[in-house]
Amino acid sequence: MAEQRVDGVAAPETVAVVVVTYNRADLLEGMLAGLRTQERAPDGVVVVDNASTDRTAEVLRAAVAAGDxxxxxxxxxxxxxxxxxxxxGVRAxxxxxxxxxxxxxxxxxxxxxxxxxxxxxxxxCLMAVREDRHGALCEKAALRFDLRDPRALKPKTAMVETTYGTRASMPERVELENVAFEGFLVRRRxxxxxxxxxxxxxxxxDDVDFAVRARRAGFRIWALRDAVLVRQLDFDQQHDLAGWKGYYMYRNLFAVxxxxxxxAAVRAKPWVVAAGVVAxxxxxxxxxxxxxVIRGLRDARRMRQQPPTTVE
Structure with a gap:
């Protein structure tokens, strides 16, 4: 077990789970139930309710009252x-x-x-490795996230799922170049x-941005094969490029x-991609x-400045 030093004495590290939820009360109940079964219990759980309008508040009140x-x-x-x-949640x-x-x-x-x-x-920096409800590997974190080669139309050129196929085929540790905020464990420092x-x-x-900043600050990111996280929904958002989510996908990819x-060639890729999509x-x-894609390109230009390195 990793430890910290408190007044020169070794003490186990503490950990807080940070959860974000919005209008998915049934899924939230399942996730909280999973936290209750942990062999290593969390020392804190911070749930951020994003102004949900379903029964999320009721689920959270019941969880607080249960006291477990x-x-x-x-x-x-x-x-x-x-x-x-x-x-x-991380700030809290x-x-x-x-x-x-x-x-x-x-x-x-x-x-x-x-x-x-x-x-x-x-x-x-560590990642749990996701699988679907049937036990199939579905970890899409990137082994290679290429921001150097302008010919890489999509910067994610290799990922865990397609590289290894199954959890059993993975090494115990796999180094990553980006993460998802689904099972990502990060130290205070x-x-x-x-x-x-x-x-x-x-x-x-937002998770990709955080990973890029962490790696450029000298931190390495590892996926642990034996840290199992089960995803309850299918990955289908990549087909929504014409819907409201598509705007954020384009804008945020361009911002990265x-x-x-x-x-300069890589930084020019958003204009090339936007032109191709329009054509x-x-x-x-x-x-x-x-x-x-046009709105996304326009608004990404306003996001060029990197966020502050202070905890505000």
């Missing part, structure tokens, strides 16, 4: 997205003095050993060095390139996707 989780609820007056929720956990923060969505359920396996590893998640992303790529592209819009996506 060290639960704190932060209710946002408006929906600030996953990015804003994780920023608020940081201010309460926890040593590690385990970031979690409401649509995953950790296996009973998951947190124990993560906490036993003496690393600053990382936040002290690079700051909080960036709320300006709203949804999508503009902020962290390693050369192909009569054949796929239509006017809605064309509008999303």
């Amino acid at each position: 989780l060290p639960l704190e609820v932060l209710t946002s007056p408006t929906n600030v997205g996953g990015a804003g929720g994780f920023r608020a 956990a940081y201010e309460r003095g926890f040593d590690r923060f385990w970031l979690m969505d409401d649509d995953v359920v950790p296996a009973p050993s998951c947190l124990r396996v993560l906490m036993e590893a003496d690393e600053d 990382v936040v002290e060095r690079i700051g909080l998640p960036d709320a300006s992303y709203f949804i999508f790529y 390139h503009l902020r962290y592209g390693e050369n 192909l819009s009569p054949l796929r996506g239509g006017r809605a996707e064309a509008r999303n």
